[in-house]
Amino acid sequence: MPSSSRSRPWDVHRLPSAGGRTFLVTGGNAGIGYFTAEQLAATGAVVVLGSRDAAKADAAMASIRSRVSGAHVRHLPLDLADLSSLKTAVDRLDLDHLDAVVYNAGVALDDPPRRETGDGHELMFGTNHLGHFALTQWLAPLLSAASAGRIVTVGSFAARSERLDLDDLQSTQDYRPKRTYGRSKVAQMCFGFELDRRLRAIGSTVLSVVAHPGGALDSLTPSRPPVRTTAPGERLRALPAGLLVQGKDAGAWPVVRAVLDPEVQGGQLWGPRAFGLRGRPRREPVPSHMAAPAVAARLWAASGELAGTDPHLGFR
Template sequence: MSSVSQSRPWDVHRLPSAEGRTFLVTGGNAGIGYFVAEQLAGTGAVVVLGSRDPAKADAAAATIRMRVPGARVQHLRLDLADLPSLEAAVGELDVDRLDAVVHNAGVALDDPPRLETGDGHELMFGTNHLGHFALTRWLAPLLSAAPAARVVTVGSFAARSERLDLDDPQSRRDYRPKRTYGRSKLAQMSFGFELDRRLRAAGSTVLSVVAHPGGALDSLTPSRPPVHVAGPGARLRAAPAGLLVQGKDAGAWPVVRAVLDPEVAGGQLWGPRVFGLRGAPRREPVPAHMADRAVAARLWAVSSALTGVDPLLGR
């Protein structure tokens, strides 16, 4: 990948080459993940769409190829809600190294009832956090084989107002969908920061970076049929909101920068420039509750017990 000069500002429309590199984007068939994959495909990299739905992944890959001539896009069947399947899924990756994984896929529920994965975990916590926690373990050898790989965790603005309850991590006693979603994203972000601390302590060349899309609305997102179709009426009605938030294409910018920019360091948080809600990507200070090492260490222990694996211990 070509270096970006410190004297030239990062340009979201002129990304550096990533020819010869391979990136995995979980949930790359829709939403933020689709636009991350589309933008990364334009750098010359091989982009693997991690998706449990082959038809949706095929549609996304075809759309990317139509917009990015020569794009090299593949599909990996990946179900983060099915923890026992992840080791075999990673075994299907036909690569000898992985230059970055974007932990993007997620579930967001607005209403009860509380749902569980097949493994008995609350669906949002189990998919958004535990699935990526376990996936990191199985990807570890491929990431370590790359000269400077990155784990990029996609967080959410919703995590800022939440706090983890590690006595009830799966919301068995008090389930409120929006709060549970926010906590699942906070768990992801806390894990991303703790992962980097442990990677540094182990002397690893792999970096862990956290990014978030700010306020990203479907109604402000450009059409990518059949992946996403934005009607003119919906876009017109949403236009005033564009003063504060943005579409999912722009929401992908901080994530893409976290993957590509050689100036990005492990343990950093990246988000949109304007109030953390919209605009070009910039580095943000890490909120204190996300940087709490004691909470993160306890979350790691709880997650390891629930998944049966440890991302850095090889079990």
């Protein structure tokens, strides 16, 4: 790459062209996933929205097309809570390669009772972590066939204050919804870092990167009807919070950079510049509790057993 392009600062409003490339965004129909998809579509790439709800996916695609002239977007029916359906979903992609996948979809519950997926896994851990863990096995051949495939796992700022309980990954003994959600995001992020270590060990061309949106509020997010409408009063009341946090459009910036920036390397963590809560994307230090190889190895083994996956997740 010429030195001039290396020295050019990253501009969230002037993204590099990605024409001819294909990206999959899980949960691309709403929130951070929607804005990630919208911003990636503006680069000329084909963007596939992975969503279990066809109506919501249709609304998201209509919104993107109304804002991005000539956008190439399509829907992939995808239910991360149903592990047995994932191979069929990937087969429906009908691609010979995939340039990047963004693991964004997630469930966040605020109140008890504890709920389970159809496979019998705690819903947040089973969807947010196990679903993406298992999906990797089926996407591995497509990512490996790309010239420089990437897996971008979307973590959470909330994960900084949580720690995994390796003896209670499914929260059967201690179920508190916010804690269980935070731990599911810790598991996702640990997986993202461990996956890159394993990819580097086998000399893979695929990179695994982790990004998080910081503090991203619906009330500070611009309207995207019919996906979501932010009332003027709601936005006005949220303005003081805007000193510390941001909308979900800006929350997508670190994720988009992790997908597109040729200078991003595997095993890195990207988040907002100001205290990890708001602002333009920058690289952050990886918290020690997410980088411990012994913890990650135990999580990997337990996840593989729960999801019934190949130990190498399809990478050789």
